[in-house]
Ligand code: SF4
């Protein structure tokens with residue numbers, strides 16, 4: 358039997374809470390079956406730090422709250438054939454976007470200076486820290502997104518079904534995903 | 539005397555003076571809508587209830603039924619337009635369902651589900667709309683307001699009080715309270 362080429366899947370959590378990734382892991386032992394059909398590339402699950410240039414599917418959790426998020430999102434778009442927005446934060450900014458009506462300086466002042474219990478606080482300014490954006494943005498405002506999987510978080514089952522439906526449309530090769538269910 | 543028209547091929551009876559949406563709902567056929575409420579005069583502003591009547595787009599909540607009309611509602615084209623309108627409503631306001639008390643009992647949310655809205659599609663406005671919490675019993679949550687004018691009609695036509703009105707034009711349209719300070723707490727508004 359000739360072995361089918363595995364789909365390369367990359368995932369990342371931008372301005373999200375990792376709840377979507379946890380929910381993805383809720384597919385439990387079906388992950389083993391899935392792994393016969395896919396391999397993880399860049400992902401918090403593998404700790405690989407950059408995308409291979411030939412990823413089939415990129416799954417993005419979370420919106421954009423800082424400059425690094427934008428950088429990572431662009432890297433995913435460049436290297437993944439299909440990009441999926443997973444969960445409310447990626448789709449509409451979600452919880453982090455609830456800061457959007459407040460000026461960034463007001464938020465930083467309150468968090469690091471004026472909250473009760475803070476003595477001589479300072480706003481972190483290490484050059485290694487990515488700069489926060491003035492507002493949190495959904496990812497489709499920056500790159501083209503092929504499929505959306507709503508929910509906060511989408512359930513494990515939905516994760517599979519959603520990915521299944523989205524990749525299923527791309528042709529027979531990607532049928533591996535539904536088969537894995 | 540009874541008349542009929544067809545809605546997506548189904549024969550719908552109607553009485554004199556009934557609008558398309560009234561006759562459809564009496565016959566158990568659902569047409570998506572947001573600013574229409576059976577107990578108030580139609581406003582015809584959200585356009586979610588748009589149907590095609592004899593080939594022309596029109597709001598089914600304001601259009602009177604007439605005998606022999608051919609009405610189309612559940613077509614892919616019309617539902618795509620309804621979905622686009624719903625997406626615009628979502629991005630123009632701040633509709634954060636997970637923290638909203640109305641979640642699960644919200645016509646805007648239900649409409650988005652009904653139309654299979656998977657994403658906002660457009661860029662979010664994230665407008666700054668402070669809530670009006672000046673009244674002891676009523677909280678005005680402007681972030682969720684879609685300008686359906688149901689509160690305006692309820693207050694004006696049923697309570698005879700004229701507490702609310704829509705002011706401004708286009709994207710600047712907003713809800714105002716009939717009080718000098720503009721805040722609900724200054725108006726003798728009573729809940730219940
Ligand atoms: S959608 Fe919900 S679970 Fe997913 S990252 Fe956002 S807050 Fe967390």
Ligand code: FES
Nearest residue numbers: 582584585587599
């Ligand atoms: S329900 Fe008819 S225009 Fe809003």
